Amino acid sequence: MYVYLYDNFLSNKKFDAIIKSMEVRLTDYGIAGKILRLNNFIDVKPLIDDEIKRGATTIVIVGNDKTFGNVLSRSATCKVTFGFLPVGPGNTISDVLGIPINLESCDVLSRRLRERLDVGWVNNRYFVSQLHVLPSKIEVEYDEKFRVKSKNELEIVVCNLQPFFWKTDKKDRNQVQVNPKDGKLEAFLRPAKKKGWFGKYVYEQASVFPFEEMIIRSDKAFEIEADGKKTKEKKIKIKLAPSRIDMIVGRERKF
Amino acid sequence: MIFQKPSSDIALEKNIEKEPINSSQSSVDDSVDTVVGPSVNVEGDFSSAGNIIIKGSVSGSVNTSKHLLAEEGSKIMANIQAGSATISGMVKGSVKVKDTLIITSTAKILGDIRVKTLQVDAGAVIQGKIIMSMPSELTEKSTSSRSSFKKREKKI
Numbered sequence: 040m041y042v043y044l045y046d047n048f049l050s051n052k053k054f055d056a057i058i059k060s061m062e063v064r065l066t067d068y069g070i071a072g073k074i075l076r077l078n079n080f081i082d083v084k085p086l087i088d089d090e091i092k093r094g095a096t097t098i099v100i101v102g103n104d105k106t107f108g109n110v111l112s113r114s115a116t117c118k119v120t121f122g123f124l125p126v127g128p129g130n131t132i133s134d135v136l137g138i139p140i141n142l143e144s145c146d147v148l149s150r151r152l153r154e155r156l157d158v159g160w161v162n163n164r165y166f167v168s169q170l171h172v173l174p175s176k177i178e179v180e181y182d183e184k185f186r187v188k189s190k191n192e193l194e195i196v197v198c199n200l201q202p203f204f205w206k207t208d209k210k211d212r213n214q215v216q217v218n219p220k221d222g223k224l225e226a227f228l229r230p231a232k233k234k235g236w237f238g239k240y241v242y243e244q245a246s247v248f249p250f251e252e253m254i255i256r257s258d259k260a261f262e263i264e265a266d267g268k269k270t271k272e273k274k275i276k277i278k279l280a281p282s283r284i285d286m287i288v289g290r291e292r293k294f
Numbered sequence: 295m296i297f298q299k300p301s302s303d304i305a306l307e308k309n310i311e312k313e314p315i316n317s318s319q320s321s322v323d324d325s326v327d328t329v330v331g332p333s334v335n336v337e338g339d340f341s342s343a344g345n346i347i348i349k350g351s352v353s354g355s356v357n358t359s360k361h362l363l364a365e366e367g368s369k370i371m372a373n374i375q376a377g378s379a380t381i382s383g384m385v386k387g388s389v390k391v392k393d394t395l396i397i398t399s400t401a402k403i404l405g406d407i408r409v410k411t412l413q414v415d416a417g418a419v420i421q422g423k424i425i426m427s428m429p430s431e432l433t434e435k436s437t438s439s440r441s442s443f444k445k446r447e448k449k450i
Contacts, residue, residue: 185338246331
């Protein structure tokens with residue numbers, strides 16, 4: 040049985056036509072199912088657990104990168120197959136998974152080509168796409184083997200699914216594609232220095248470290264953003280949870 | 295015809311098409327290189343399964359089974375072990391390379407080098423012993439000739 044989780048923004052009138060045509064396509068394939076609408080006050084984990092008890096075999100996330108991150112960061116432990124129907128703007132993960140945006144994504148879902156994906160784990164919760172540590176005076180320890188320091192403040196982005204790049208200039212098209220099945224997370228570090236009257240950051244060349252476990256420490260609390268959720272921490276431990284999510288992917292996937 | 299259903303063949307393709315996709319993609323090496331930026335200091339046992347590019351400073355030890363590239367301006371105060379390497383910066387410590395080591399004109403190496411194939415550009419500074427391991431064919435020939443000599447001795 041399929042259960043579809045619709046993001047709140049899809050209730051906007053401009054998405055009515057595309058949602059209707061997708062529902063028709065899913066019915067034609069015989070994979071239509073229960074529709075649940077998410078909002079800011081719904082905890083996804085118990086909701087999915089309940090649906091699994093009622094016989095759900097596939098949970099399909101309908102929305103964009105934010106929806107995908109919000110749902111999977113809370114429900115990565117659920118033993119069920121996940122699908123994704125990307126709709127509207129703000130979709131970059133779908134490209135990595137090989138899922139076309141809007142109507143064509145239903146074809147990918149019907150094919151049920153499945154892959155197990157890695158997930159990141161930070162201070163007792165999962166993150167799926169990206170973790171961002173804003174520039175601050177921090178020290179980083181990798182796999183309990185080596186430490187990375189800089190005289191200046193460090194900005195860190197840990198990637199699992201979402202492709203990431205720091206542009207050196209406007210023409211720079213360099214992009215590092217990360218693999219969510221390689222058994223490693225990728226950390227991108229770049230030292231940042233405040234300059235000028237308004238304290239604008241000037242960035243230096245970035246470093247890249249693939250890792251399995253990383254500890255970030257600081258004397259002062261620093262801000263982190265994992266799958267869109269912001270918190271302040273003094274010490275964080277980032278780990279890899281390998282092959283945690285069973286996901287329906289497309290043939291054109293980038294891993 | 296306009297309201298024709300999308301063909302059910304798409305849904306039935308999954309078993310047929312899964313295998314060739316996996317086999318073709320497993321051969322693609324998409325591992326990300328480890329990069330140490332110019333203003334970053336790394337301390338400890340620095341090891342990676344993939345290629346390493348060093349632009350900053352590293353102290354402790356550096357270990358990779360693949361290629362190590364130490365760019366101009368890099369400072370490595372560490373013992374190095376690598377599959378192959380190109381050094382353009384400064385190295386203080388021993389260098390062990392399995393295959394080919396290229397030392398460019400801007401490189402300074404203060405330590406012993408153990409390598410199979412060595413290429414040194416004019417202007418490079420090396421202070422230490424250089425030990426070049428014999429190619430496998432030569433060592434095999436020499437061992438086989440020794441054994442045949444021993445057999446002859448026994449016959450006599």
